[in-house]
Amino acid sequence: MSAQQIIFDGVSKFYGEVLGVNRISLSIGPGITSLVGPNGSGKTTLMNLMTGLLWPTKGTVRVLGVEASQAEEFYRLVGYCSQFDAFPKGLSGYDLIHSMLGVHGYSAADAEELTWKAIDRVNMRDAAKRRVAGYSKGMRQRIKLALAICHQPRVLVLDEPLNGLDPMARAEVIALFEQFAADSFYIIISSHILHEVDMISDKVVILSNGYVVAEGDIQGVRSEMEDHPMQIFIRCDQPSVIASRVFQQDHVVEVKIHQDGQGLLVSTRNADQFYLLLNRIVLENQLSVEAIAPADENVHSVYQYLIGSNGGTT
Amino acid sequence: MNFQLWSRQIDSIIRLELKKYVFARRWLGVYLLGLAPILLFGVRMSFFNRRQLLETVYATFFQFYLLRFAIFFGCFQIFTQLFRGEILEKTLHYYLLAPVRREVLAAGKFLAGLIAGTAVFGGSTVATYLLAFASTGWGDQGLQHLAQYIVVVMLACLGYGAVFMLTALLFKNPKGPAMLLLGWEWLNFFLPAFLQKFSIVHYLQSICPVSVSRGPLAVITAPTSAWYSVPGLLLLTAMILAVTSFMIRRVEVTYSAD
Numbered sequence: 001m002s003a004q005q006i007i008f009d010g011v012s013k014f015y016g017e018v019l020g021v022n023r024i025s026l027s028i029g030p031g032i033t034s035l036v037g038p039n040g041s042g043k044t045t046l047m048n049l050m051t052g053l054l055w056p057t058k059g060t061v062r063v064l065g066v067e068a069s070q071a072e073e074f075y076r077l078v079g080y081c082s083q084f085d086a087f088p089k090g091l092s093g094y095d096l097i098h099s100m101l102g103v104h105g106y107s108a109a110d111a112e113e114l115t116w117k118a119i120d121r122v123n124m125r126d127a128a129k130r131r132v133a134g135y136s137k138g139m140r141q142r143i144k145l146a147l148a149i150c151h152q153p154r155v156l157v158l159d160e161p162l163n164g165l166d167p168m169a170r171a172e173v174i175a176l177f178e179q180f181a182a183d184s185f186y187i188i189i190s191s192h193i194l195h196e197v198d199m200i201s202d203k204v205v206i207l208s209n210g211y212v213v214a215e216g217d218i219q220g221v222r223s224e225m226e227d228h229p230m231q232i233f234i235r236c237d238q239p240s241v242i243a244s245r246v247f248q249q250d251h252v253v254e255v256k257i258h259q260d261g262q263g264l265l266v267s268t269r270n271a272d273q274f275y276l277l278l279n280r281i282v283l284e285n286q287l288s289v290e291a292i293a294p295a296d297e298n299v300h301s302v303y304q305y306l307i308g309s310n311g312g313t314t
Numbered sequence: 315m316n317f318q319l320w321s322r323q324i325d326s327i328i329r330l331e332l333k334k335y336v337f338a339r340r341w342l343g344v345y346l347l348g349l350a351p352i353l354l355f356g357v358r359m360s361f362f363n364r365r366q367l368l369e370t371v372y373a374t375f376f377q378f379y380l381l382r383f384a385i386f387f388g389c390f391q392i393f394t395q396l397f398r399g400e401i402l403e404k405t406l407h408y409y410l411l412a413p414v415r416r417e418v419l420a421a422g423k424f425l426a427g428l429i430a431g432t433a434v435f436g437g438s439t440v441a442t443y444l445l446a447f448a449s450t451g452w453g454d455q456g457l458q459h460l461a462q463y464i465v466v467v468m469l470a471c472l473g474y475g476a477v478f479m480l481t482a483l484l485f486k487n488p489k490g491p492a493m494l495l496l497g498w499e500w501l502n503f504f505l506p507a508f509l510q511k512f513s514i515v516h517y518l519q520s521i522c523p524v525s526v527s528r529g530p531l532a533v534i535t536a537p538t539s540a541w542y543s544v545p546g547l548l549l550l551t552a553m554i555l556a557v558t559s560f561m562i563r564r565v566e567v568t569y570s571a572d
């Protein structure tokens with residue numbers, strides 16, 4: 001069984017004192033899995049651990065039963081398109097891929113065939129022999145993708161592969177992932193925008209501050225997070241006015257007025273609707289509001305951030 | 315043990331390293347160190363009209379310029395680049411993501427540096443030697459001397475190369491430790507005989523065909539015979555490379571922190 005899965009077993013990674021990810025236990029099967037979380041939540045750290053660029057401080061990582069220290073076996077299985085955007089100086093896209101296939105141990109002729117295959121797959125034939133230094137961001141992204149797939153790995157790890165791509169290129173790249181997935185690849189994609197990947201993902205893992213806060217199929221994750229009410233604290237001059245109005249709403253589960261009479265705590269299943277309503281109440285009643293803040297900073301705020309308009313694409 | 319795979323991988327790593335660096339600005343200084351004395355010797359050395367005197371002049375030039383200066387700094391430039399440079403340029407992950415043992419990677423990179431260093435400084439040695447003895451002729455032993463000098467160049471690149479590859483893995487800024495080593499190698503002949511043996515240059519100069527006066531203050535030790543020097547240097551290099559391999563196994567990609 002473990003030979004068919006990517007398994008994190010109690011994995012923690014600290015950068016000195018700084019937490020990268022903490023106590024991750026995950027098992028990832030075939031198909032497309034998305035790692036979703038805000039910037040700094042640990043997506044890159046998790047992917048670097050998965051691909052052996054980092055060693056865990058605690059715990060073990062195995063990909064289809066192999067550890068990264070067994071490099072010769074491990075890196076035939078794994079292809080990684082990292083977020084690092086630097087390239088060896090002076091090389092063309094073709095040179096880079098061909099040379100790296102040589103390092104894999106392929107003969108020059110085999111390497112040439114595989115290089116063109118990968119380059120064609122990402123539509124880069126025309127620019128392949130030009131220096132990478134002259135490529136646009138989208139072209140660099142595609143040549144990195146080609147490098148990640150050139151040796152036909154079974155596990156493909158892609159760190160924010162859609163970043164910096166225009167909508168056209170984005171659609172193309174997404175179509176490419178679906179093609180890979182159909183070839184029974186294991187694909188792991190990271191993103192800080194949930195709706196960017198939820199359509200294509202078989203499984204979603206939500207990360208926040210180095211922890212996995214939810215995982216499962218997209219429906220499961222959505223309802224898990226939506227069912228759990230969100231707490232919002234409002235500091236204002238007449239909390240009872242707000243309390244009486246919001247209490248009638250279906251999505252409001254609980255309302256508590258703060259002891260000092262200067263604030264209230266609302267639990268709601270639908271923060272968007274709640275905020276709309278709150279605006280209305282405040283305007284209609286000329287209330288003076290000092291502060292509004294989510295009271296629990298974990299699952300909900302992350303989720304709101306991920307699905308919300310501050311995701312940055314829409 | 316898969317020697318066939320490893321040799322193919324090492325071959326590819328050497329080609330890739332040379333492709334990346336041969337025309338890179340970083341190696342310009344190395345070429346200058348090798349070229350400069352050729353121009354110097356191009357100016358006819360006819361005023362040293364006695365061959366014996368010329369041999370001493372050449373030996374002095376070789377020991378003090380080539381060995382202790384040009385090869386030292388050339389190897390510093392070439393070999394510190396191999397891993398530290400790739401970390402600074404954020405390109406090391408390309409190699410680390412290939413199915414290649416890190417020891418094999420270290421071996422490939424080391425050999426690439428060795429080839430480059432030997433080509434530049436071996437070439438410089440041949441050219442300066444030929445120019446130096448152009449007018450007097452080089453006598454019966456000339457060819458043998460030249461061969462010996464070339465062996466010394468190779469061993470120097472081997473020893474200094476290994477030291478600098480390791481230094482650059484141990485220290486974020488390898489310049490300080492390199493300067494310490496340089497000082498040690500230069501002060502070498504004022505040291506007691508016992509301590510002299512703990513330097514690379516001591517073994518190198520004992521293989522040189524013509525010995526030179528190292529000044530009135532020098533402590534003269536009997537040169538270690540070539541039968542010990544060569545295996546000694548090879549052993550030292552092997553030990554340093556073993557430590558390097560051990561270090562490389564632990565290397566992680568944390569560019570942003572570097």
Ligand SMILES: Nc1ncnc2c1ncn2[C@@H]1O[C@H](COP(=O)(O)OP(=O)(O)O)[C@@H](O)[C@H]1O
Nearest residue numbers: 015018019020039040041042043044045568571
């Ligand atoms: N090289 C590093 N040194 C120190 N801290 C780091 C390093 N890389 C990442 N971190 C920290 O680890 C946490 C997770 O970062 P990262 O994995 O890059 O998140 P993401 O990819 O989701 O943006 C952040 O708090 C970040 O500051």
Ligand SMILES: [Mg+2]
Nearest residue numbers: 043044045083
């Ligand atoms: Mg990241």
